[in-house]
Amino acid sequence: MLLIFLISSILISAAIYFIRNRFVLMFMSALFMISISAIGVYSYFNIDKGDSVYFKFDSISVILTFIMVILSIATFYHSRLYISRNDFSKKSISIYYATFILLTVSMTMAYFAENLVVMWVSIEASTLLVSILTFHERTKEALEATWKYLFISSLGIAFTFIGILFLSITASSQGITDLSISNLISISSSMNPLWLKVAFLLALTGFSAKMNLFPLHTVAVDAKTFAPTPISAFLSTALINIGFIGIFRFFTIISSTEILHWAQNVLLIAGIASILMAALQMFRVRNYKRLFAFSSLEHMGFIAIALGVGGLGYYAAILHLIFHSFVKASLFYQIEQAHQFFKSYWIENIGGYFKLNPVGGLAMILASISILAIPPSGLFISEFLAFKAMFLGGYQYIAIFVLLLLTVIIYKFSKFIFHLLYSEVPRDLKIENVKINPFESISQFLLLGLVIYLGIDPPIFFTNLINSAIAALN
């Protein structure tokens, strides 16, 4: 099934690139949206079944695919608005959409990969495709951000590959040569702990560039700042989830071994360092897209800590990842709308957004409340569960330190958002030609509403999926 999806998506992408006709673009995009939604539904009804020897529809991949399907539809919609408001050539537009489709496909492959090498190849492909999209506006800054992202990510992914090779050394001593994740999990308890430790460290370092986690988080921040904003939204959510699944796969292999506690400590260190870095950067940040990117660093750090704590923390980590994806995407979509008024993302050039666009301002308030994990946001539930796990697990000092850092982040983030919404409108601002349809914020309200609903009254199938995803860890 996935092979058919892969081939048909490549053909759709090629048609968009070569034909360069508006009707073909819309038709092919719609066709792709239908096909990727179908893959999501198909995977849900075939859960825990394999799709060839290289892919498997397990719970975590189904969850992440559903997130990606929802966000790719929203990103397509906002990309349409973004493209229509800028003067891009036909070639540039076709490259944008064709690359975006291929990026979505590579992510799908990475989520469903049952083999570590297949997952690695898919993630490597996504790096190259992200670089094309980041460079879309052809500015000096975009070029620099693209170069850094491409180079550091390539280095990171090379280290991950070394980690996979190290894992294969110890796996081969147990008679496993195919690097299938299921097979690796089945023999993990008899693997050499030293090789496992080195492999995990290398994988964590490599995937940190994707997950926006310490230590290689900086390149992801730069890429998100200078990529087209709908793409920034996608990079801050679906692409982050690719990094997460990479680390999650390695962590699952380790979870039934004697080095589990060691791996959890490594995750705790990476998580605390990430939140600390995010808190420090809040004092330096001068750009809204950068602010949101550092906010992702904070949330990914929190997810790493929740995984590191274990127990209830596992559930909280997955829940947090889901909610963060929807809320962060809403923030990016909304700031792109604000950009239409201010023509800038720099904090000093922006103010009085609520006055200029009340509906958009409302969406921004709701998204900010949600990202700061203030009730009724679903993120409040996931953070509450994670803190509960920390206190129950004897990690109270870490919990207190994280709470202090989060207080700093909440204060600085709110200050910037209040500035955006309620400060004086810049005097030299020309808004005569700016026309924003209030319905452009509808996707943000839907995503934020979904986060509130799933937080307060999650349906049974939703909690079952998360419980099934973390079953291997417990």
Added chain:
Amino acid sequence: MTYLFIILYAITLVYFALSERVKKFIWLLAIQGIILFGIVFYSLNEIEIFDFIFILLETIIVKSLLIPSFLNKVRKHNQLKREDEPSIPVFYSIIVVVISILISFLLSNYLNDIHLHTQYFTISFASVIFGIYFIIIHKNIYSHLVGYLIIENGIFLLSLAVGNVMPLMVNLAVLLDVFMGVLVLGIFINRIGDTFNSVKLDQISKLKD
């Protein structure tokens, strides 16, 4: 014979530390490709024939011919002749190469895993460490690409160290990594050269708050 090629590979690392000319970097990468082929050729009794043909294409065609010629084009496009003085004197770089080989040797002896070809592991690990060092000491993105390729050659040797049990897919992954990485990175170096009129790192470090 394999040991001879491994020693030759170690010598190329020393030459990388000694060299300052960009053209020499390209030559050394081409030579490394041939040496890698030699290493694979003398491991023939341990590798299946289909893997062997694939690795042959990967080493001779891609690593020795395609990538050096592409790098040469990028070099000419950006009019690169002589590398700026690295931030650390050559003498210290040679010491780093020797130390990285020694550490790798001691590490592979310590690991002593029967599923690991220790001779390949030693040189591959040294290559990866030196590649990282090479990137750190040079302040030019072209040299960074060269450092990346040294690391990739190290990874290739590492895949050989576990080679007799690894499927074709690993080779495919290494090939994809090198080929696509170099192609895309090379294109971006050209872009940067055109846009910033320089490939020096201090010219492309503007992304700050």
